[in-house]
Amino acid sequence: MSRYVVLGLFAEGPSDFGFLLGLLAREAFAVIAREGTQAVIIGEPVVSLDGRSVEDRTRVACALADNVDVFIVHGDSSRTARAAVERLVVADLRHRAQATCGLAGARFVGLLPSREMEAWALADPDALAQACGYVAWPASIELFREPTEAERLADPKQALDTAIGTLVGTRRRGRSISAAAYLDRIGETASLERLRRLDSYARFASDLRAALDHLGLLRRT
Known part of the structure; x- marks a missing residue:
């Protein structure tokens, strides 16, 4: 049982x-x-x-x-x-x-x-990308070399908004974006192995x- x-x-x-x-x-x-x-x-x-x-x-x-x-x-x-x-x-x-x-x-x-929970959401760039419709984080966009860098950011919330905005392209249209709408999908797919670093x-x-x-x-x- x-x-x-x-x-x-x-x-x-x-x-x-x-x-x-x-x-x-x-x-x-x-x-x-x-x-x-x-x-x-x-x-x-x-x-x-x-x-x-x-x-x-x-x-x-x-x-x-x-x-x-x-x-x-x-x-x-x-x-x-x-x-x-x-x-x-x-x-x-x-x-x-x-x-x-x-x-x-x-x-x-x-x-x-x-600092903030968003530092954890940033630890797996591929999960961010997948939440925005990509297969993996685009090699042409620089983010982190190591997941541990996310914990050293002064403003993880702003960094996550910027990362999501870059992926979905809203910054090019002059509008800001909140990552809140993507967080549930990131939490469902983020690599536990990367988070544990x-x-x-x-x-x-x-x-x-x-x-x-x-x-x-x-x-x-």
């Missing part, structure tokens, strides 16, 4: 949900496929959870404790502020949920991209694996 596992996501905004919902299910499935001890079905789509404050998120998590197995908590951060963001966004929620309804802290996973994504993937291990779903190493 298969075990059904539900992931829930607290995100900062609608565009974050668009990119992350498909991506998170894929990462969880990859971990289970590689290390799982039993047949597991990852619920799709990942559940979008309401709540911006720690207090609101605690109420939501406690209300859904029997329906959601892993709570993923998104918060953008810089390299230097990561510890502070992790404490305010993730650790405080763990402590409150434990105190309020006995919800294990191991079921909360921090998702903390460097980013320090912040690699840490998220490791923490997600630990949460799935806490549920007893993975082989002991």
Whole structure:
């Protein structure tokens, strides 16, 4: 008999949900496929959870404790502020949920991209191109040599808008474009291998694996 596992996501905004919902299910499935001890079905789509404050998120998590197995908590951060963001966004929620309804802290996973979530969306240029109707990123357009360069950008959101605008040609017609409409497709196809080269994504993937291990779903190493 298969075990059904539900992931829930607290995100900062609608565009974050668009990119992350498909991506998170894929990462969880990859971990289970590689290390799982039993047949597991990852619920799709990942559940979008309401709540911006720690207090609101605690109420939501406690209300859904029997329906959601892993709570993923998104918060953008810089390299230097990561510890502070992790404490305010993730650790405080763990402590409150434990105190309020006995919800294990191991079921909360921090998702903390460097600067902005769009840095993750930029890590796979081919996924960007495919979202715009190309087979792969055009060799004639320079972007990155390595995915890790995306985390060092001062403004990933603007960089992603520019990349998408270049691909679809709207800049030549004098109009700007928002990448938000393409994020769901990028999240569904972005290479997990490329994403794992980013320090912040690699840490998220490791923490997600630990949460799935806490549920007893993975082989002991």
